[in-house]
Amino acid sequence: MKITVIGAGAVGATAADNISRKELAEEVILLDIKEGVAEGKAQDIAQTAALLGFDTKIVGVTNDYEKTAGSTVAVITSGIPRKPGMTREELIGTNANIVKSVAENLLKYSPEVILLVVSNPMDTMTYLALKATGIAKNRVIGMGGALDSARFKYQISRHTSASPSDLNAIVIGGHGDTTMIPLIRQATWNSIPVTDFLSQEQQDQVIADTMVGGATLTKLIGTSAWYAPGAAIAAMTESIVRDQKKLFTASVLLNGEYGQEDINLGVPVIIGKGGAEKIVSLNLNEEEQTKFAASADAVRNMNNVLTESKII
């Protein structure tokens, strides 16, 4: 099996590193447009094999899509990240053209590939990859909710002493500072509602800190995060290639689910060898439904930029 990662920057290289360590495929291809970068990072990762004990073959290439031929999964991280003070949405002007051409190139050599889209603004870039390639909706999945949910658990754990891995908590909606919806009402610590352990003030703080999780790191680091994004990509890739059928929130095309049509947005999805195999419905109360509809409106406005600028 072969897994391709496009973009050998911070997120792409971290994803390739995690995927290689977990031995999710015999071969990992890392591709970047910048001469030598993917080759160098691939060698660097390969040189950890003797120390960490894995056998994945990792190959770096400069824009050579022939080498990606026959990939089962391709992760798209190519494009620019935001700088402090920016929103993810501001990246659309640069990233849309990059994501479109990358998705089209991938499909030429891997007609059966499952695309995992990471580049921001992620929900719109996932919708773009779907429309540009015309492949089945189950094969185009956006990574955002898995990361946001991990950050949500981190924030809950800070206030409760719970281990993040002992928590069940998800974030739905858009992958944006104002569009994501951390579902605290439904979050549990080993099936006990986390709201039993948190004051209203703490709950509000957890939600606010989760929503600006990416922006907070961007301000601290000067560019956006990569360790947790890379881990989230690897976890979703693992669920696909090992057919684990894990439930992640992921950005998938909604055709009537959650009251939305023709939009990619974060909802709970079973991820397996068929990609996004099944959207799971969730009982949302009125307030959550209103937030979900507002989130969809914001993402739809972004998607409209694609048609207005004739990208799709």
Ligand SMILES: NC(=O)C1=CN([C@@H]2O[C@H](COP(=O)(O)OP(=O)(O)OC[C@H]3O[C@@H](n4cnc5c(N)ncnc54)[C@H](O)[C@@H]3O)[C@@H](O)[C@H]2O)C=CC1
């Ligand atoms: N969905 C999510 O949860 C997350 C999304 N992101 C997004 O992921 C993207 C990548 O972030 P970083 O890795 O930090 O950026 P980076 O700048 O470190 O790496 C991006 C890489 O893409 C390459 N690239 C640009 N155009 C290309 C093309 N046409 N073909 C192949 N490679 C190309 C660049 O040369 C660069 O090496 C950004 O858009 C960022 O906003 C980042 C973290 C989480």
Ligand SMILES: O=C([O-])CC(=O)C(=O)O
């Ligand atoms: O914050 C950003 O721009 C990158 C990203 O999507 C995240 O880390 O959640």
